[in-house]
Amino acid sequence: MTRHFDYDEMMELDSFYRRNLINCLSGYKSLNLIGTQSKSGESNLAPFSQVFHVGANPPMVGVLFRPHTVKRDTLENILETGFFTLNHVTQEFYKEAHWASARWEGSEFDGTGIQSEFLNGFGAPFVKNSPVKIACELVESQTLKVNQTVLVIGSISHIFLEEKGLRSDGSIDLNAMDTVTVSGLDEYHRGERLSRLSYAKADQAVQEV
């Protein structure tokens, strides 16, 4: 049986129902803990699922933030200091990662017990136990007129990876890294690998590689 919603029906929905529904629509999403610090050195950590690849040459990533109409520590720290880190979440600490989204008085690192670390003098803290850690420097930010969300583009300046998940062709085995993915606002999953497929060509069927 198919359920259908048109625009008017979507706008008449209970706001919690609509929020759950729309946030699930794109499918499984990347999950990254973003680490920052304020100008006065207070560390901050928060989970984000609107992080996306912008380019490989040069390496860049994008993050979409909710409207800056309330205090938003991560965004403000990025705009003030220019530095942030992205850190994969594993099955081992995904509950603490979710917990980091609560309103904490001080640093989420202290509140949740997630350990921070500073690497190579970079100006934002990393998550010590994360198998994939990415250092980013602010390149550009803009407020999207459509709904006041804020798009931040960062240049990737360092990558730290556990070798166990780095393949010889440069790709990352997320299963080996134990990286977690998120659906909607609050549901967490590991990946159950189907296959990796050959470069697609029209004149031949794709093959598992």
Place this chain on the structure above:
Amino acid sequence: MTRHFDYDEMMELDSFYRRNLINCLSGYKSLNLIGTQSKSGESNLAPFSQVFHVGANPPMVGVLFRPHTVKRDTLENILETGFFTLNHVTQEFYKEAHWASARWEGSEFDGTGIQSEFLNGFGAPFVKNSPVKIACELVESQTLKVNQTVLVIGSISHIFLEEKGLRSDGSIDLNAMDTVTVSGLDEYHRGERLSRLSYAKADQAVQEV
């Protein structure tokens, strides 16, 4: 053992290695087949992994396209007609979905065997066997100065979902839908559910719900 790359090392990498590496960095990504048609009515279908939630009220989604320096049917169809669909991919046809990324003479629907359907008079084709189908209308597009990628924002005008995966609170059970996720450029996975967690509050541990 940790492997480290700084910016200079990233830029010195073999371009295929770097492309694989950087495309894997954000983690598991949403996977959607985007359906469009040209002004002359030729259907088009292509897989995309840079689709992200922009807002729930009103419902909007964003798609980031590679630079429009070569022919890009999906993007051109969206800019010309204003309509596109997003369609989840399942384990049943993820290989055909990947195959749709090849250079096809005509419609990818014909080439791969993926069946199209038109619903409610909407101006772009859907993937018949997709458990989650989303109709989107172009609101805004802009070329990002940082690397000429094109950001498209669409307003969601229809959602068609298989009831089996729609929960009573509006959230979508992606496991029940058999939705597939992608890592890097070519690796496909199902989700292996860990848990859904309660709303995070600082003064209490998160709980599975």
